[in-house]
Structure formats: structure tokens, C-alpha cells
Amino acid sequence: MQVQELQNKLMEAITTDEWNRLKHGDSSLIISSFNRDVLLSMKNAPVENFEIDIKSVYNLKEALQRYLDIYMADCPIGHKWIIIACIYLTFVQKRPMHPQQATHWKCIATSEKTKYVCPCKDTGTNSVCSYCVCHSDTNSHVLFDEN
Incomplete structure (x- = not known):
């Protein structure tokens, strides 16, 4: 999969309403300011296009979900934002x-x-x-x- 395609899929996982709520700082989304900033920057960030291993993306998603199910079990509504931000940072931006x-x-x-x-x-x-x-x-x- 091309990295641009992954970025598009990550952005499509966020509804128009959610984008608006992220943009306006809606606290009901249960998202850290760091992850909010990461997701908002995703809309305008230039992307160097290269091939990525989609299996690694799915493996990270599953590993994050297992981790969050243990350490954030009381807040499953917040898992989505962490998973999208981590996948974006790891595979698209190549940042921590x-x-x-x-x-x-x-x-x-x-x-x-x-x-x-x-x-x-x-x-x-x-x-x-x-x-x-x-x-x-x-x-x-x-x-x-x-x-």
C-alpha cells in the first residue's frame, strides 16, 4: 500500500462531524491535546509517497487495541483517536x-x-x-x- 492511501484511509475513519468537533476542541471526544494536534495536522501535512507494509499497520492496530483494552478499559471511546494518531505518526510521518x-x-x-x-x-x-x-x-x- 502507498503511504498516501493509508493517510486517506485514516482521514476517512474520521467523520465530517468529528473533524469539526476536533477543530473546535470539543472535549466530549476524549482526546489528548497531542493527539488532537496530530490529527488536525494530518489534513494539511505533505506526504512523501512510498510503499508501506499493510500487515505491519494492522499488527500495530491490534497491538494498540490490546494495550488500550488493558490500560484504558474504562474509556473505549478514546481508543479511536490514539490508534489513528499512532498509525499516522509511525507509518506516514515516521515520528514517535x-x-x-x-x-x-x-x-x-x-x-x-x-x-x-x-x-x-x-x-x-x-x-x-x-x-x-x-x-x-x-x-x-x-x-x-x-x-
Whole structure:
């Protein structure tokens, strides 16, 4: 699947009424300000078109749903926003799924690409983190050494 097609499908998962409610900050949507901003930016963000593995997208969706069913069982209405935002960030924008303040990930810009390093990265295979673009920061002291 092309990434533009994925972005279109993610945007289509949000109704016109929901888009309007997101835009106007409707608090009944049960969405964090971070995810609201991510979703609103999705409408106008330029997309570099490339092929993505749709099976990985579905696997992330299922992993997020399992996680949310455990840790946000009391608020299933909010799951939709987290899942759409995480899939968008991971596969379309290639950015971390969490705001920087939540996990304190660091961004390393090189001439070739941007690399994200996260101190909270759980490298277990059953972890949602395994889908995140962040790398583990086990060597972050070396990456950020000024010498």
C-alpha cells in the first residue's frame, strides 16, 4: 500500500462531524491535546509517497487495541483517536508515537536522516514500542557526547 492511501484511509475513519468537533476542541471526544494536534495536522501535512507494509499497520492496530483494552478499559471511546494518531505518526510521518515530554525522546539530525532515541523504549516483541520509530537509548550517553 502507498503511504498516501493509508493517510486517506485514516482521514476517512474520521467523520465530517468529528473533524469539526476536533477543530473546535470539543472535549466530549476524549482526546489528548497531542493527539488532537496530530490529527488536525494530518489534513494539511505533505506526504512523501512510498510503499508501506499493510500487515505491519494492522499488527500495530491490534497491538494498540490490546494495550488500550488493558490500560484504558474504562474509556473505549478514546481508543479511536490514539490508534489513528499512532498509525499516522509511525507509518506516514515516521515520528514517535508519544509527545516528547511523555517519554523524553531525543532527536538526532544527521545529513542523511532524523533519528529518534527514547529512554523508555521497551524492546520486547509484545510491546507497542516495537513499532515505534524510536531507537533504544542504551548508548545515548555516547550519541550526545560533546567530545
